[in-house]
Amino acid sequence: MNMLTLSWASIRHQGLTMLLNLLLLALGIATVTVLLLFSQQLEQRLSRDAQGIDLVVGSSGSPLQLILSSLYHIDMPTGNIPLGQVRWLKDHPLVEKAMPLALGDSYGGFRIVGTEPEYIRHYGGTLRLGRLWEHTMEAVLGAQAAARTGLAVGDSFAGVHGITSADNSGGHVHGDRPYTVVGVMEPTGTVLDRLILAPVESVWLVHDHDGHDHERDHKHSHAPAGDEREITALLVQYRSPLGAVSLPRMVNSRPTLQAAAPARETTRLLSMLGIGLDALRLFGWLLVFAAALGVFIALYNALQQNRYDYALMRSLGASRQQLLIHTLLQGILLALTGAVVGLLLGHVAAELLGQAFAHTRQLAITGWIWLPQELWLLALAVGVGLIAAVIPAIQAYRTDIATTLNRGE
Amino acid sequence: MLQIENLHYQYADGANLSFPDWCLDRGENCLLLGESGSGKSTLLHLLAGLLTPQRGTITVADQQLNTLQGRQLDRFRGRHIGLVYQRLHLVPALSVEQNLELARYLAGLPQHPSHVARVLEPLGIMEKRRRRPAELSQGEAQRVAIARALINEPAVVLADEPTSALDDRNCGRVAELLIQQCAQHNASLIVATHDRRLTDRFHRQQRLEMTA
Structure with missing residues (x-):
């Protein structure tokens, strides 16, 4: 007791x-x-997904939606922008990095993101299996995307048009342009884990081919060829804080473009x-x-x-x-x-x-x-x-x- | 062993009680008789150190109670004075065994299952030790109360109307157990009662008269 x-x-x-x-x-x-x-x-x-990204440039619309769709990959994109209109940003002296993203398709509920290897490096992604892409239509899977879809190096899959449906029903299947998995990444604890990454040209290729004979009314249209190629967004890192002063204004002055600052939008959200x-x-x-x-x-x-x-x-x-x-x-x-x-x-x-x-x-x-x-x-x-x-x-x-x-x- | 001298107690409402000088040897037993209101309970509470007298001295087991206070008095009471009440004052949340261990714990004494067995076995309720008070008959519960009064091997056991709630058969049995167990543990026994059924069982009787 x-x-x-x-x-x-x-x-x-x-x-x-x-x-x-x-x-x-x-x-x-x-x-x-x-x-x-x-x-x-x-x-x-x-905050981890927005790290090192100072500005997201995309089609005009809601800045929050642009951030959500292009940075966190949880909302529908606001639309596409012609690559030609943002190419100047890449070479701007105040810009350290500018990474293009082309969205539009998914597989098994995971977004297929057309981008450049710089995007993977930005989030510290390292390969667990296989290699990075060398040609179009080659894809590298984020850790979670690989685990959930069951895809492994050497497998091939066809993207489904649309980016939100978790199952493969409903969207149009780009069956004639399959991707081949060439690599699987280690988990990074960032948005990278749940993406399927491919060279940006692959996304263009799928839709170029497609666009001629199918639904012309896609929200994100895909221009035929040449310099009229389109991307969904450009993720920008400034070289110096001065970028914050001039770059957003320069982007916003162009009619179809908008620039959204992740820090501000995230705080607002x-x-x-x-x-x-x-x-x-x-x-x-x-x-x-x-x-x-x-x-x-x-x-x-x-x-x-x-x-x-x-x-x-x-x-x-x-x-x-x-x-x-x-x-x-x-x-x-x-x-x-x-x-x-x-x-x-x-x-x-x-x-x-x-x-x-x-x-x-x-x-x-x-x-x-x-x-x-x-x-x-x-x-x-x-x-x-x-x-x-x-x-x-x-x-x-x-x-x-x-x-x-x-x-x- | 137990001694009162020149003892006076005044209630908060002004009523006065004075008690005759009196003493009881270790192992002796005594019946405290008197009508309700004659001060039997008050005397028992004074002897137990639950009330403090305005005048006079009480000595229990060679200890003068009025020299103790607070924590010391509580400890002394727990170790040297066993109390048995009319109603069954067992803690309802605890089993029989735990009730007995509680008495040792609160008195600051070491606990061992053998202590519980030593007091329960002679009273014939060893097999009830895991029961709750609510599951016991009145006679059984009163026996547990006696066991608890004895578990710390007190110098004196004070019982306040221990039998008045019991029928004749249980009354005789409980009185006998009280006297016999106190003798076995060499404790003095004082029973305050107006229960006439008890009068012929005790060595000594002390009558308290109403005082104005």
Whole structure:
């Protein structure tokens, strides 16, 4: 027998009431945990994918959409731009890197991105198997794309027109222009993992051939030949901060072009999401608060009903301090158990939610990571339990043995 | 062994009680008789150090109670004074065994299963040690209360109306067990009661009169 077993037995003796409070607390903590895991991973993802890219140049439209589609590969492209109109950027003295992206097709839900080897190097991609492309219609797979599609070096596949459908139904299959897999990359933890990369000429080739006899009304039209080739976007890195001053203006002055700064758009996106996240987080804390109130009421009632037990323990030699600790310990134990259950629940929920939606799956959001902030959550929950137990504990401390014993008889 | 001298107690509402000087040897037992309101319970609470007298001294096991206070008094009570109440004051959340261990824990004494066996076996309730108080009959529960009063080998056992809630058969049995167990553990026994069924079982009787 010690304080811990005594307090634990007291909690268990009040079974249902305590279970209800425990669940309330666990649900609150779980909600907060899920939000913490999601927002942390989202922010980490977004900032890692945008690293080193100062400007995205694409067709005019929503700048946020341009960033989402060309940088994070989660939205539809805004349209295409003629390569000729942006070629000057490549040679501009303020530009360090300019990487073209040609989008339009997918395979097994993974985007086929026509680009240059520079794009792979930018994200630190290294080959696990095979080699980089040397000719058109050769493709290198990101780690996740390879794992999910089951494609291996030497396999060939045909792109499907359209970039969002997860299955191969619905879109037009470019069956006569298959790609050949020549390489598979190591996981990088960036957007690269879920892309199928090919030389930009391949995308042109597929659509040139296609465009003549099929749907002319594709959103992203593919110009016939020569200098009228089109790309979807150009990712630009400045050579000096001066680029930020002049380049966006120069791009935006051209009628069909727009320049979007990832840093600004990402901040805008997070602040828009933030309102929803804040509301949910508030809801989570509301649950925690309700649980704290429940714990307080449960302990308070238990104290009123079991004054006798407290007087009895005093008569058995317990000191006032021991009764104080006994009551506080009940609050702490309850909160700690609720918080641990809540944390586990939150991680399982985050993992399940991460798997449940295509977009969160693309962002590779998982519940199987632990954040240092969770220790704060735990400490906070214990603090809440402690505060809920303070008033009952003081009453326990003040229990008058003789009067309580007399009154009961 | 147990001695009171010149003892006065005043309630918060002003009512006064004074008790005759009195002393009891170790192993002796005594019946404290008197109607309700005559101060039996108050005297027991004074003897247990649960109340503090305005005047006079109480000595239990060579220790003068009014020299102790707070934590020390709580400890002393836990170790040297066993209490048995009319109603069954077992902690409902704990099993019989845990209730007994609680008494040792709160008195700051080491715990060992043999302590529990030593007090439960003579009372014939060893097989109930894993039960909760709610699962015991009244007679069984009162026996557990006696076991708990004895587990710390106290110098004195104070019982407040231990039999008045029991029928004749259980009353006799509980009284007999109390006297016999206290004798075995060499503890003095004081029973406060208005239960006339007990009068012929005790060495000594002390009558408390109503005082104004």
